[in-house]
Amino acid sequence: MPVGWPGRVPRPTVNHYPTGNYWLDAPRPPPCPKLTGAHTADVVVVGGGFTGLWSALRLRELWPSAGIVVVEQGLVGHGGSGRNAGQVAGSLDHSHREAIAHFGEAEARRMATVGLENLAEFERFLVANAIECEYARNGLLRVALTSAQLDGLLEERAAAETCGVSGLELLDATAVRAELNSPRYLGGLHDPTWGLINPVKLVDGLKQLALTRGVRLFERSPVTQLRVEAGKVRASTAEGDVVADRAVLATDVYSYRLMPRLLRRYVPLYDYVMVTAPLRPEQRAALGWRRRQGVTDERTFFNYYRLTADDRVLWGSSEARYYPGTLVSETHDHSLPHYRQLEESFRWHFPQLGEVRFEYAWGGPIAATTRLTPFFGAEGEGRIVHALGYTGLGIASSHLAGKILAHMIAERPDRLMQLEMVRRRPLPYPPEPLRRWSIEAVTRSLRRVDDGRPPNLLLRLLDALGIGFSS
Ligand SMILES: Cc1cc2nc3c(=O)[nH]c(=O)nc-3n(C[C@H](O)[C@H](O)[C@H](O)COP(=O)(O)OP(=O)(O)OC[C@H]3O[C@@H](n4cnc5c(N)ncnc54)[C@H](O)[C@@H]3O)c2cc1C
Numbered sequence: 001m002p003v004g005w006p007g008r009v010p011r012p013t014v015n016h017y018p019t020g021n022y023w024l025d026a027p028r029p030p031p032c033p034k035l036t037g038a039h040t041a042d043v044v045v046v047g048g049g050f051t052g053l054w055s056a057l058r059l060r061e062l063w064p065s066a067g068i069v070v071v072e073q074g075l076v077g078h079g080g081s082g083r084n085a086g087q088v089a090g091s092l093d094h095s096h097r098e099a100i101a102h103f104g105e106a107e108a109r110r111m112a113t114v115g116l117e118n119l120a121e122f123e124r125f126l127v128a129n130a131i132e133c134e135y136a137r138n139g140l141l142r143v144a145l146t147s148a149q150l151d152g153l154l155e156e157r158a159a160a161e162t163c164g165v166s167g168l169e170l171l172d173a174t175a176v177r178a179e180l181n182s183p184r185y186l187g188g189l190h191d192p193t194w195g196l197i198n199p200v201k202l203v204d205g206l207k208q209l210a211l212t213r214g215v216r217l218f219e220r221s222p223v224t225q226l227r228v229e230a231g232k233v234r235a236s237t238a239e240g241d242v243v244a245d246r247a248v249l250a251t252d253v254y255s256y257r258l259m260p261r262l263l264r265r266y267v268p269l270y271d272y273v274m275v276t277a278p279l280r281p282e283q284r285a286a287l288g289w290r291r292r293q294g295v296t297d298e299r300t301f302f303n304y305y306r307l308t309a310d311d312r313v314l315w316g317s318s319e320a321r322y323y324p325g326t327l328v329s330e331t332h333d334h335s336l337p338h339y340r341q342l343e344e345s346f347r348w349h350f351p352q353l354g355e356v357r358f359e360y361a362w363g364g365p366i367a368a369t370t371r372l373t374p375f376f377g378a379e380g381e382g383r384i385v386h387a388l389g390y391t392g393l394g395i396a397s398s399h400l401a402g403k404i405l406a407h408m409i410a411e412r413p414d415r416l417m418q419l420e421m422v423r424r425r426p427l428p429y430p431p432e433p434l435r436r437w438s439i440e441a442v443t444r445s446l447r448r449v450d451d452g453r454p455p456n457l458l459l460r461l462l463d464a465l466g467i468g469f470s471s
Contacts, residue, residue: 011360014334014335014336014339014361015340017336017358017361018360018361019333019334019360019362020361020362021082021360022275022308022360023199024077024082024200025360028200028204031075031219031220032211032217032218033218033219034218034219034220034221034239034240035071035218035240038240039069039241039242039243040067040243040244041068041069041216041242042067043056043059043066043067043069043244043246043247043409044068044070044242044244044246044248045069045071045247045250046071046235046247046248046251046258047070047071047073047249047250047252047254048071048072048077048219048250049078049079049081049082049203049398050202050203050206050394050395050398050399051248051252051388051398051401051405052070052072052248052250053076053203053206054399054402055248055401055405056068056210056248056402057210057215057402058402058403058406059405059406059409060213060215062406062407062410063406063409063410067244068214068215069215069216069217069218069242069244070215070217070218071218071223071237071242072219072221073220074220075220076203076204076206076207077199079251079253079364080252080253080390080394081199082199082203083199083273084199084364084394084395085273085294085304085305085314085316086198086294086306086395087194087195087196087296087306087395088135088194088196088395089194089396089397090115090118090165090193090194090195090396091111091112091193092111092114092115092118092396093108093111093373095156095159096112096156096159096162096163097152097156097159098372099111099159100163101463101466102373103371103420103421105162105163108159108162109163109164111419111421112160112164112165113164114416116165116193118399119195119396121399123135125399126205131202131206132201132205133197133198133201133202134196134201134309135196135202136196136292137192137194138194138195138196138292139190139192139194139195139293139294140190140191140193140194140293140294140295140296141176141180141293141294141295141296142188142189142191142295142298143184143185143187143298144185144186144187144188144297144298145186145297145298145299146186146452147186148452149297149298149299153170153187153189154170157170167192167193168189168191168192170187170188170189171187171189171190172187173185175188179288179293180287180288181286181288181350182349182350183351184349196292196293196294197395199395218237221237221239221240223236224237224238225258226247226258227380228380228384231381232244232245233245233246233380233383245383246383246409247380247383248384248385248405248409249379249384249386249388250386250387252389252394253268253328253366253367253388256327257328259379259384259386262388264429264431265369265375265425265426265428266369266388266426267322267367267368267439268323268328268367269321269365269366269367269392270320270323270364270365270366271316271317271318271320271363271365271366271392272316272317272334272335272338272342272361272362273314273317273342274314274315274316274346274358274361275313275314275315275359275361276312276313276356276358277357278310278311279312279313279353283353284311286350287353289307292306292307293306294306300318300446300449301317301318301450302318303317303318303349304317304318312359313356315345315346316342317342317345320368321338322436324435324436328365332363333362333363333364334361334362335363338363339358339361342358343358366391366394367390367391368389369389369391370426370427370467371426371427371466371467373389373391374387374388374389374394374397374421375387375389375426376401376404376405376408376422377425385405385409386405387401387404389426403416404422427465427466427467441458442458442462445458
Protein backbone atom coordinates (compact mmCIF):
# COMPACT_ATOMS: atom_id res chain seq x y z
CA MET A 1 0.00 0.00 0.00
CA PRO A 2 1.49 3.40 -0.95
CA VAL A 3 2.79 5.59 1.83
CA GLY A 4 0.38 8.26 2.92
CA TRP A 5 -2.95 6.66 2.01
CA PRO A 6 -5.14 7.51 4.97
CA GLY A 7 -7.65 4.73 4.33
CA ARG A 8 -11.37 5.43 4.33
CA VAL A 9 -11.76 8.36 6.70
CA PRO A 10 -14.70 10.73 7.39
CA ARG A 11 -14.89 13.39 4.71
CA PRO A 12 -16.37 16.92 4.64
CA THR A 13 -20.06 17.12 3.88
CA VAL A 14 -22.19 19.37 1.69
CA ASN A 15 -25.28 19.61 3.83
CA HIS A 16 -25.51 15.97 4.97
CA TYR A 17 -23.86 14.52 1.84
CA PRO A 18 -20.32 13.23 2.46
CA THR A 19 -18.19 14.56 -0.37
CA GLY A 20 -15.31 12.72 -1.99
CA ASN A 21 -14.67 10.54 -4.98
CA TYR A 22 -15.22 6.82 -4.39
CA TRP A 23 -12.71 5.76 -7.07
CA LEU A 24 -9.97 7.97 -5.63
CA ASP A 25 -10.57 6.75 -2.08
CA ALA A 26 -8.23 3.78 -2.55
CA PRO A 27 -4.50 3.12 -2.63
CA ARG A 28 -2.80 4.70 -5.62
CA PRO A 29 0.69 4.51 -7.13
CA PRO A 30 3.25 6.99 -5.82
CA PRO A 31 3.19 10.40 -7.51
CA CYS A 32 5.75 11.28 -10.16
CA PRO A 33 8.06 14.27 -9.65
CA LYS A 34 7.15 17.85 -10.46
CA LEU A 35 8.57 19.36 -13.63
CA THR A 36 11.55 21.50 -12.67
CA GLY A 37 14.33 22.80 -14.88
CA ALA A 38 14.79 22.50 -18.65
CA HIS A 39 13.91 19.30 -20.52
CA THR A 40 13.85 18.29 -24.16
CA ALA A 41 11.79 15.61 -25.88
CA ASP A 42 10.51 14.59 -29.27
CA VAL A 43 6.92 14.89 -28.06
CA VAL A 44 5.39 16.58 -25.05
CA VAL A 45 1.89 15.52 -24.02
CA VAL A 46 0.01 18.04 -21.88
CA GLY A 47 -2.62 16.31 -19.72
CA GLY A 48 -2.49 12.97 -17.92
CA GLY A 49 -5.99 11.67 -18.47
CA PHE A 50 -7.03 8.86 -20.80
CA THR A 51 -6.38 10.89 -23.96
CA GLY A 52 -2.87 11.88 -22.93
CA LEU A 53 -1.84 8.45 -21.66
CA TRP A 54 -3.33 6.51 -24.58
CA SER A 55 -1.57 8.94 -26.96
CA ALA A 56 1.78 8.41 -25.23
CA LEU A 57 1.38 4.61 -25.27
CA ARG A 58 0.25 4.44 -28.90
CA LEU A 59 3.03 6.77 -29.91
CA ARG A 60 5.55 4.50 -28.21
CA GLU A 61 4.32 1.63 -30.45
CA LEU A 62 4.54 3.70 -33.64
CA TRP A 63 7.81 5.43 -32.80
CA PRO A 64 9.77 3.23 -30.37
CA SER A 65 12.75 5.57 -30.00
CA ALA A 66 10.75 8.76 -29.37
CA GLY A 67 11.46 10.77 -26.23
CA ILE A 68 7.99 11.28 -24.77
CA VAL A 69 7.15 13.50 -21.81
CA VAL A 70 3.70 13.77 -20.19
CA VAL A 71 2.96 16.79 -17.98
CA GLU A 72 -0.09 16.70 -15.70
CA GLN A 73 -1.31 19.58 -13.53
CA GLY A 74 -2.56 17.34 -10.70
CA LEU A 75 -2.18 13.60 -10.37
CA VAL A 76 -3.19 11.51 -13.40
CA GLY A 77 -6.96 11.19 -13.50
CA HIS A 78 -7.47 14.64 -11.98
CA GLY A 79 -10.01 15.47 -14.72
CA GLY A 80 -12.94 13.49 -16.09
CA SER A 81 -10.81 10.35 -16.38
CA GLY A 82 -10.78 9.97 -12.59
CA ARG A 83 -14.33 11.16 -11.95
CA ASN A 84 -16.52 9.27 -14.38
CA ALA A 85 -19.06 6.47 -14.06
CA GLY A 86 -16.93 3.90 -15.86
CA GLN A 87 -19.43 2.99 -18.59
CA VAL A 88 -17.42 1.96 -21.65
CA ALA A 89 -19.25 2.37 -24.96
CA GLY A 90 -19.05 0.19 -28.03
CA SER A 91 -20.27 3.16 -30.09
CA LEU A 92 -18.61 6.50 -30.77
CA ASP A 93 -21.77 8.59 -30.53
CA HIS A 94 -24.24 8.53 -27.64
CA SER A 95 -26.57 6.39 -29.76
CA HIS A 96 -26.82 5.07 -33.30
CA ARG A 97 -29.82 7.33 -33.89
CA GLU A 98 -27.73 10.35 -32.98
CA ALA A 99 -24.85 9.15 -35.16
CA ILE A 100 -27.22 8.96 -38.14
CA ALA A 101 -28.65 12.42 -37.33
CA HIS A 102 -25.23 14.03 -37.00
CA PHE A 103 -23.25 12.22 -39.69
CA GLY A 104 -25.71 10.56 -42.11
CA GLU A 105 -26.41 6.87 -42.56
CA ALA A 106 -23.28 5.77 -44.42
CA GLU A 107 -20.91 7.48 -41.99
CA ALA A 108 -22.91 6.24 -38.99
CA ARG A 109 -22.41 2.69 -40.29
CA ARG A 110 -18.68 3.28 -40.57
CA MET A 111 -18.62 4.78 -37.05
CA ALA A 112 -20.51 1.77 -35.67
CA THR A 113 -17.93 -0.62 -37.15
CA VAL A 114 -15.04 1.47 -35.86
CA GLY A 115 -16.72 1.74 -32.44
CA LEU A 116 -16.96 -2.04 -32.09
CA GLU A 117 -13.41 -2.59 -33.35
CA ASN A 118 -12.22 0.06 -30.91
CA LEU A 119 -13.91 -1.65 -27.96
CA ALA A 120 -12.44 -5.03 -28.94
CA GLU A 121 -8.99 -3.48 -29.25
CA PHE A 122 -9.41 -1.74 -25.88
CA GLU A 123 -10.29 -5.11 -24.30
CA ARG A 124 -7.33 -6.86 -25.93
CA PHE A 125 -5.00 -4.11 -24.71
CA LEU A 126 -6.15 -4.54 -21.10
CA VAL A 127 -5.58 -8.30 -21.26
CA ALA A 128 -2.25 -8.13 -23.13
CA ASN A 129 -0.88 -5.58 -20.66
CA ALA A 130 -2.46 -7.08 -17.54
CA ILE A 131 -4.20 -3.81 -16.63
CA GLU A 132 -6.47 -4.77 -13.74
CA CYS A 133 -9.31 -2.23 -13.77
CA GLU A 134 -12.34 -4.43 -12.97
CA TYR A 135 -13.31 -4.42 -16.65
CA ALA A 136 -16.32 -6.55 -17.55
CA ARG A 137 -18.41 -6.60 -20.73
CA ASN A 138 -21.72 -6.47 -18.86
CA GLY A 139 -23.65 -4.55 -21.49
CA LEU A 140 -25.86 -1.51 -21.11
CA LEU A 141 -29.51 -1.62 -20.10
CA ARG A 142 -31.40 1.29 -21.61
CA VAL A 143 -34.69 1.73 -19.79
CA ALA A 144 -37.92 3.48 -20.78
CA LEU A 145 -39.83 5.44 -18.14
CA THR A 146 -42.63 6.61 -20.49
CA SER A 147 -44.39 5.16 -23.51
CA ALA A 148 -42.70 7.75 -25.75
CA GLN A 149 -39.37 6.41 -24.52
CA LEU A 150 -40.47 2.89 -25.43
CA ASP A 151 -40.90 4.10 -29.01
CA GLY A 152 -37.42 5.60 -28.72
CA LEU A 153 -35.98 2.20 -27.81
CA LEU A 154 -37.61 0.62 -30.85
CA GLU A 155 -36.11 3.36 -33.01
CA GLU A 156 -32.72 2.85 -31.42
CA ARG A 157 -32.74 -0.85 -32.15
CA ALA A 158 -33.75 -0.14 -35.76
CA ALA A 159 -30.96 2.46 -36.02
CA ALA A 160 -28.45 -0.06 -34.64
CA GLU A 161 -29.54 -2.57 -37.29
CA THR A 162 -29.23 0.10 -39.98
CA CYS A 163 -25.68 0.61 -38.76
CA GLY A 164 -25.01 -3.14 -38.89
CA VAL A 165 -25.05 -3.69 -35.11
CA SER A 166 -27.06 -6.71 -34.04
CA GLY A 167 -27.75 -8.44 -30.73
CA LEU A 168 -29.69 -5.63 -29.06
CA GLU A 169 -32.47 -7.27 -27.08
CA LEU A 170 -35.84 -5.52 -26.52
CA LEU A 171 -37.37 -6.23 -23.12
CA ASP A 172 -40.97 -5.70 -22.03
CA ALA A 173 -41.81 -4.37 -18.56
CA THR A 174 -41.67 -7.83 -16.93
CA ALA A 175 -38.41 -8.76 -18.63
CA VAL A 176 -36.68 -5.47 -17.82
CA ARG A 177 -37.77 -5.64 -14.17
CA ALA A 178 -36.41 -9.18 -14.06
CA GLU A 179 -33.04 -7.65 -15.00
CA LEU A 180 -33.27 -4.75 -12.55
CA ASN A 181 -36.30 -4.29 -10.41
CA SER A 182 -37.71 -0.77 -10.60
CA PRO A 183 -41.47 -0.19 -10.66
CA ARG A 184 -40.75 2.82 -12.94
CA TYR A 185 -39.54 0.76 -15.90
CA LEU A 186 -41.95 0.20 -18.79
CA GLY A 187 -39.46 -1.60 -21.00
CA GLY A 188 -35.81 -1.78 -21.89
CA LEU A 189 -33.15 -2.54 -24.44
CA HIS A 190 -30.14 -4.65 -23.49
CA ASP A 191 -27.13 -3.60 -25.53
CA PRO A 192 -24.27 -6.13 -25.21
CA THR A 193 -21.70 -3.81 -26.78
CA TRP A 194 -20.89 -1.92 -23.57
CA GLY A 195 -18.65 -2.66 -20.57
CA LEU A 196 -17.78 -1.27 -17.15
CA ILE A 197 -14.45 -0.30 -15.58
CA ASN A 198 -13.03 1.25 -12.46
CA PRO A 199 -11.71 4.41 -14.16
CA VAL A 200 -9.03 5.28 -11.62
CA LYS A 201 -7.59 1.78 -11.79
CA LEU A 202 -7.50 2.21 -15.58
CA VAL A 203 -5.79 5.59 -15.52
CA ASP A 204 -3.30 4.38 -12.88
CA GLY A 205 -2.69 1.22 -14.93
CA LEU A 206 -1.97 3.31 -18.03
CA LYS A 207 0.37 5.51 -16.01
CA GLN A 208 2.36 2.53 -14.71
CA LEU A 209 2.57 1.03 -18.19
CA ALA A 210 3.71 4.33 -19.70
CA LEU A 211 6.46 4.57 -17.08
CA THR A 212 7.65 1.04 -17.77
CA ARG A 213 7.75 1.91 -21.47
CA GLY A 214 10.10 4.81 -20.90
CA VAL A 215 7.60 7.68 -20.98
CA ARG A 216 8.71 10.45 -18.61
CA LEU A 217 5.83 11.68 -16.50
CA PHE A 218 5.60 14.80 -14.37
CA GLU A 219 2.68 15.39 -12.02
CA ARG A 220 1.49 18.40 -9.98
CA SER A 221 2.91 20.59 -12.77
CA PRO A 222 0.35 22.90 -14.40
CA VAL A 223 1.45 24.02 -17.86
CA THR A 224 0.94 27.77 -17.99
CA GLN A 225 1.94 28.35 -21.60
CA LEU A 226 2.17 26.21 -24.71
CA ARG A 227 3.68 28.00 -27.67
CA VAL A 228 5.62 27.42 -30.86
CA GLU A 229 8.93 29.24 -31.17
CA ALA A 230 11.81 28.69 -33.59
CA GLY A 231 10.25 25.54 -35.02
CA LYS A 232 9.79 23.89 -31.58
CA VAL A 233 6.99 23.66 -29.03
CA ARG A 234 7.68 24.94 -25.53
CA ALA A 235 5.46 23.79 -22.65
CA SER A 236 6.22 25.96 -19.62
CA THR A 237 5.29 25.47 -15.97
CA ALA A 238 6.10 27.72 -13.01
CA GLU A 239 9.31 25.80 -12.33
CA GLY A 240 10.47 24.40 -15.63
CA ASP A 241 9.78 23.68 -19.26
CA VAL A 242 9.87 21.04 -21.95
CA VAL A 243 10.98 21.90 -25.46
CA ALA A 244 9.81 19.34 -28.03
CA ASP A 245 9.32 18.96 -31.76
CA ARG A 246 5.63 18.31 -31.33
CA ALA A 247 2.93 18.37 -28.70
CA VAL A 248 -0.35 16.68 -27.90
CA LEU A 249 -2.85 18.91 -26.16
CA ALA A 250 -4.79 16.34 -24.13
CA THR A 251 -6.51 18.70 -21.72
CA ASP A 252 -10.12 18.15 -22.84
CA VAL A 253 -12.42 20.61 -21.04
CA TYR A 254 -9.45 22.61 -19.66
CA SER A 255 -8.07 23.26 -23.17
CA TYR A 256 -9.44 26.83 -23.42
CA ARG A 257 -6.94 27.94 -20.78
CA LEU A 258 -3.99 27.17 -23.06
CA MET A 259 -5.79 27.68 -26.37
CA PRO A 260 -8.72 30.08 -25.86
CA ARG A 261 -10.07 29.83 -29.40
CA LEU A 262 -10.96 26.15 -28.93
CA LEU A 263 -13.78 27.33 -26.68
CA ARG A 264 -15.78 28.23 -29.78
CA ARG A 265 -16.32 24.50 -30.35
CA TYR A 266 -17.37 23.33 -26.89
CA VAL A 267 -19.01 24.30 -23.63
CA PRO A 268 -17.68 23.19 -20.24
CA LEU A 269 -20.49 21.58 -18.21
CA TYR A 270 -20.50 19.86 -14.82
CA ASP A 271 -21.95 16.39 -14.22
CA TYR A 272 -22.55 15.07 -10.69
CA VAL A 273 -22.64 11.55 -9.26
CA MET A 274 -23.17 9.93 -5.87
CA VAL A 275 -22.28 6.50 -4.51
CA THR A 276 -24.30 4.66 -1.87
CA ALA A 277 -23.05 2.58 1.02
CA PRO A 278 -22.60 -1.11 0.07
CA LEU A 279 -26.04 -2.68 -0.35
CA ARG A 280 -27.02 -5.28 2.23
CA PRO A 281 -27.71 -8.77 0.81
CA GLU A 282 -31.49 -8.30 1.13
CA GLN A 283 -31.27 -4.94 -0.68
CA ARG A 284 -29.18 -6.52 -3.43
CA ALA A 285 -31.75 -9.32 -3.73
CA ALA A 286 -34.55 -6.74 -3.98
CA LEU A 287 -32.89 -5.30 -7.06
CA GLY A 288 -31.99 -8.44 -9.00
CA TRP A 289 -29.35 -6.94 -11.32
CA ARG A 290 -27.70 -10.33 -11.85
CA ARG A 291 -25.96 -9.26 -15.05
CA ARG A 292 -24.65 -6.09 -13.34
CA GLN A 293 -25.11 -3.98 -16.46
CA GLY A 294 -24.59 -0.27 -16.64
CA VAL A 295 -27.96 1.48 -16.96
CA THR A 296 -29.27 4.69 -18.54
CA ASP A 297 -32.77 5.90 -19.21
CA GLU A 298 -34.06 7.51 -22.35
CA ARG A 299 -34.61 11.09 -21.16
CA THR A 300 -32.41 13.89 -22.47
CA PHE A 301 -31.39 14.59 -18.89
CA PHE A 302 -30.97 10.95 -18.07
CA ASN A 303 -29.81 9.09 -15.01
CA TYR A 304 -26.87 6.74 -15.50
CA TYR A 305 -25.99 4.14 -12.92
CA ARG A 306 -24.11 0.95 -12.14
CA LEU A 307 -22.92 -1.32 -9.37
CA THR A 308 -19.37 -1.04 -8.03
CA ALA A 309 -17.27 -4.12 -7.26
CA ASP A 310 -18.35 -3.92 -3.58
CA ASP A 311 -22.07 -3.65 -4.46
CA ARG A 312 -22.64 0.05 -4.02
CA VAL A 313 -24.78 1.90 -6.52
CA LEU A 314 -23.10 4.73 -8.42
CA TRP A 315 -25.95 7.09 -9.35
CA GLY A 316 -25.35 9.93 -11.81
CA SER A 317 -27.28 12.49 -13.76
CA SER A 318 -26.66 14.12 -17.11
CA GLU A 319 -28.48 17.19 -15.76
CA ALA A 320 -25.19 18.97 -16.49
CA ARG A 321 -24.69 22.56 -15.38
CA TYR A 322 -23.08 25.43 -17.26
CA TYR A 323 -21.26 28.00 -15.10
CA PRO A 324 -20.77 31.08 -17.29
CA GLY A 325 -17.82 33.23 -16.32
CA THR A 326 -15.96 30.73 -14.16
CA LEU A 327 -16.42 27.75 -16.54
CA VAL A 328 -14.09 25.17 -14.93
CA SER A 329 -13.27 25.71 -11.28
CA GLU A 330 -12.89 23.64 -8.13
CA THR A 331 -15.74 25.68 -6.67
CA HIS A 332 -18.09 23.67 -8.94
CA ASP A 333 -16.91 20.27 -7.75
CA HIS A 334 -20.00 19.99 -5.52
CA SER A 335 -23.58 21.10 -5.97
CA LEU A 336 -26.18 20.68 -3.26
CA PRO A 337 -29.18 21.06 -5.64
CA HIS A 338 -27.76 18.27 -7.81
CA TYR A 339 -27.14 16.02 -4.80
CA ARG A 340 -30.69 16.54 -3.57
CA GLN A 341 -32.04 15.79 -7.03
CA LEU A 342 -29.88 12.66 -7.31
CA GLU A 343 -31.07 11.35 -3.96
CA GLU A 344 -34.69 12.04 -4.83
CA SER A 345 -34.47 10.32 -8.21
CA PHE A 346 -32.70 7.31 -6.67
CA ARG A 347 -35.45 6.83 -4.07
CA TRP A 348 -38.13 7.30 -6.74
CA HIS A 349 -36.59 4.52 -8.83
CA PHE A 350 -36.05 2.04 -6.01
CA PRO A 351 -38.65 2.56 -3.25
CA GLN A 352 -38.19 -1.07 -2.12
CA LEU A 353 -34.68 -0.34 -0.85
CA GLY A 354 -35.82 1.82 2.07
CA GLU A 355 -33.10 3.91 3.65
CA VAL A 356 -29.82 3.79 1.77
CA ARG A 357 -27.04 6.16 2.76
CA PHE A 358 -24.96 8.02 0.21
CA GLU A 359 -21.29 7.90 1.18
CA TYR A 360 -19.65 9.76 -1.70
CA ALA A 361 -20.66 12.70 -3.88
CA TRP A 362 -18.62 14.56 -6.47
CA GLY A 363 -18.81 16.41 -9.74
CA GLY A 364 -16.60 16.81 -12.75
CA PRO A 365 -16.37 18.87 -15.89
CA ILE A 366 -17.11 17.58 -19.36
CA ALA A 367 -16.62 19.29 -22.73
CA ALA A 368 -19.84 19.25 -24.77
CA THR A 369 -19.89 19.78 -28.53
CA THR A 370 -22.89 20.48 -30.74
CA ARG A 371 -22.65 16.99 -32.24
CA LEU A 372 -21.87 15.07 -28.99
CA THR A 373 -18.63 13.64 -30.35
CA PRO A 374 -15.02 14.86 -30.02
CA PHE A 375 -13.14 16.92 -32.56
CA PHE A 376 -9.55 16.85 -33.70
CA GLY A 377 -7.14 19.42 -35.04
CA ALA A 378 -3.62 20.74 -35.37
CA GLU A 379 -2.49 24.21 -34.32
CA GLY A 380 0.81 26.10 -34.09
CA GLU A 381 2.24 25.33 -37.56
CA GLY A 382 0.72 21.86 -37.24
CA ARG A 383 2.99 21.02 -34.29
CA ILE A 384 0.29 20.85 -31.61
CA VAL A 385 -2.42 18.26 -32.17
CA HIS A 386 -5.52 17.89 -30.05
CA ALA A 387 -8.66 15.81 -29.51
CA LEU A 388 -11.36 16.94 -27.12
CA GLY A 389 -15.10 17.33 -26.60
CA TYR A 390 -16.24 13.82 -25.70
CA THR A 391 -19.50 15.23 -24.31
CA GLY A 392 -19.56 12.90 -21.32
CA LEU A 393 -18.77 9.73 -23.24
CA GLY A 394 -15.02 9.57 -23.54
CA ILE A 395 -13.65 6.35 -22.08
CA ALA A 396 -13.76 4.28 -25.25
CA SER A 397 -13.50 7.28 -27.60
CA SER A 398 -10.32 8.52 -25.92
CA HIS A 399 -8.73 5.14 -26.66
CA LEU A 400 -9.51 5.75 -30.33
CA ALA A 401 -8.41 9.39 -30.07
CA GLY A 402 -5.06 8.37 -28.57
CA LYS A 403 -4.42 6.16 -31.57
CA ILE A 404 -5.42 8.90 -34.02
CA LEU A 405 -3.31 11.54 -32.25
CA ALA A 406 -0.29 9.21 -32.24
CA HIS A 407 -0.67 8.73 -36.00
CA MET A 408 -0.98 12.49 -36.49
CA ILE A 409 2.19 13.13 -34.48
CA ALA A 410 4.15 10.36 -36.20
CA GLU A 411 2.79 11.54 -39.58
CA ARG A 412 1.64 8.01 -40.34
CA PRO A 413 -1.66 8.16 -42.24
CA ASP A 414 -4.32 5.78 -40.98
CA ARG A 415 -7.82 5.01 -42.20
CA LEU A 416 -9.19 6.35 -38.92
CA MET A 417 -8.17 9.83 -40.03
CA GLN A 418 -10.76 9.55 -42.78
CA LEU A 419 -13.62 9.48 -40.28
CA GLU A 420 -15.87 12.54 -40.62
CA MET A 421 -15.55 12.97 -36.87
CA VAL A 422 -11.82 13.53 -37.37
CA ARG A 423 -11.98 15.55 -40.58
CA ARG A 424 -14.86 17.86 -39.74
CA ARG A 425 -15.25 20.10 -36.70
CA PRO A 426 -18.58 20.49 -34.92
CA LEU A 427 -20.66 23.62 -35.50
CA PRO A 428 -19.47 26.34 -33.13
CA TYR A 429 -21.43 27.69 -30.17
CA PRO A 430 -22.28 31.40 -30.21
CA PRO A 431 -20.14 33.77 -28.09
CA GLU A 432 -21.33 35.09 -24.71
CA PRO A 433 -23.83 36.31 -23.69
CA LEU A 434 -25.71 34.57 -26.51
CA ARG A 435 -24.11 31.29 -25.45
CA ARG A 436 -25.62 31.24 -21.96
CA TRP A 437 -29.02 32.39 -23.23
CA SER A 438 -29.10 29.69 -25.87
CA ILE A 439 -28.03 27.02 -23.35
CA GLU A 440 -30.83 28.16 -21.01
CA ALA A 441 -33.41 28.20 -23.83
CA VAL A 442 -32.40 24.74 -25.06
CA THR A 443 -32.37 23.35 -21.51
CA ARG A 444 -35.92 24.62 -20.92
CA SER A 445 -37.08 23.14 -24.23
CA LEU A 446 -35.50 19.76 -23.50
CA ARG A 447 -37.09 19.64 -20.04
CA ARG A 448 -40.49 19.97 -21.72
CA VAL A 449 -39.68 16.96 -23.90
CA ASP A 450 -38.58 14.96 -20.84
CA ASP A 451 -41.94 15.92 -19.30
CA GLY A 452 -43.69 14.24 -22.24
CA ARG A 453 -44.39 17.26 -24.48
CA PRO A 454 -43.45 17.38 -28.19
CA PRO A 455 -40.26 19.18 -29.30
CA ASN A 456 -40.83 22.92 -29.78
CA LEU A 457 -39.78 25.04 -32.76
CA LEU A 458 -36.30 25.70 -31.36
CA LEU A 459 -35.54 21.99 -30.98
CA ARG A 460 -36.96 21.18 -34.41
CA LEU A 461 -34.76 23.86 -35.93
CA LEU A 462 -31.62 22.59 -34.16
CA ASP A 463 -32.53 19.06 -35.17
CA ALA A 464 -32.71 20.15 -38.81
CA LEU A 465 -29.22 21.63 -38.43
CA GLY A 466 -27.93 18.34 -36.99
CA ILE A 467 -27.21 19.86 -33.57
CA GLY A 468 -27.68 17.53 -30.63
CA PHE A 469 -27.85 17.87 -26.88
CA SER A 470 -26.96 15.40 -24.22
CA SER A 471 -24.10 14.57 -21.89
C1 LIG B 1 -19.20 12.79 -13.65
C2 LIG B 1 -18.72 12.25 -14.98
C3 LIG B 1 -19.20 11.02 -15.43
C4 LIG B 1 -18.76 10.50 -16.65
N1 LIG B 1 -19.15 9.24 -17.00
C5 LIG B 1 -18.64 8.68 -18.13
C6 LIG B 1 -18.95 7.34 -18.46
O1 LIG B 1 -19.60 6.62 -17.71
N2 LIG B 1 -18.48 6.86 -19.64
C7 LIG B 1 -17.68 7.60 -20.46
O2 LIG B 1 -17.29 7.11 -21.52
N3 LIG B 1 -17.34 8.86 -20.14
C8 LIG B 1 -17.78 9.42 -18.99
N4 LIG B 1 -17.39 10.69 -18.65
C9 LIG B 1 -16.51 11.44 -19.56
C10 LIG B 1 -15.06 10.97 -19.51
O3 LIG B 1 -14.65 10.91 -18.18
C11 LIG B 1 -14.17 11.95 -20.29
O4 LIG B 1 -14.69 12.11 -21.59
C12 LIG B 1 -12.75 11.46 -20.41
O5 LIG B 1 -12.24 11.14 -19.14
C13 LIG B 1 -11.88 12.52 -21.07
O6 LIG B 1 -10.53 12.13 -20.93
P1 LIG B 1 -9.39 13.16 -21.26
O7 LIG B 1 -8.11 12.52 -20.96
O8 LIG B 1 -9.57 13.72 -22.63
O9 LIG B 1 -9.67 14.38 -20.28
P2 LIG B 1 -9.32 14.50 -18.73
O10 LIG B 1 -9.53 13.25 -18.01
O11 LIG B 1 -10.03 15.72 -18.23
O12 LIG B 1 -7.78 14.76 -18.74
C14 LIG B 1 -7.23 16.02 -19.02
C15 LIG B 1 -6.08 16.18 -18.05
O13 LIG B 1 -5.37 17.37 -18.39
C16 LIG B 1 -4.92 17.94 -17.18
N5 LIG B 1 -4.64 19.35 -17.45
C17 LIG B 1 -5.52 20.30 -17.81
N6 LIG B 1 -4.90 21.47 -17.98
C18 LIG B 1 -3.59 21.24 -17.76
C19 LIG B 1 -2.44 22.07 -17.78
N7 LIG B 1 -2.53 23.37 -18.07
N8 LIG B 1 -1.23 21.52 -17.49
C20 LIG B 1 -1.13 20.20 -17.20
N9 LIG B 1 -2.21 19.38 -17.15
C21 LIG B 1 -3.41 19.90 -17.43
C22 LIG B 1 -6.07 17.73 -16.23
O14 LIG B 1 -5.67 17.84 -14.88
C23 LIG B 1 -6.54 16.35 -16.60
O15 LIG B 1 -5.96 15.34 -15.81
C24 LIG B 1 -17.83 11.25 -17.45
C25 LIG B 1 -17.35 12.47 -17.00
C26 LIG B 1 -17.77 12.97 -15.77
C27 LIG B 1 -17.22 14.28 -15.29
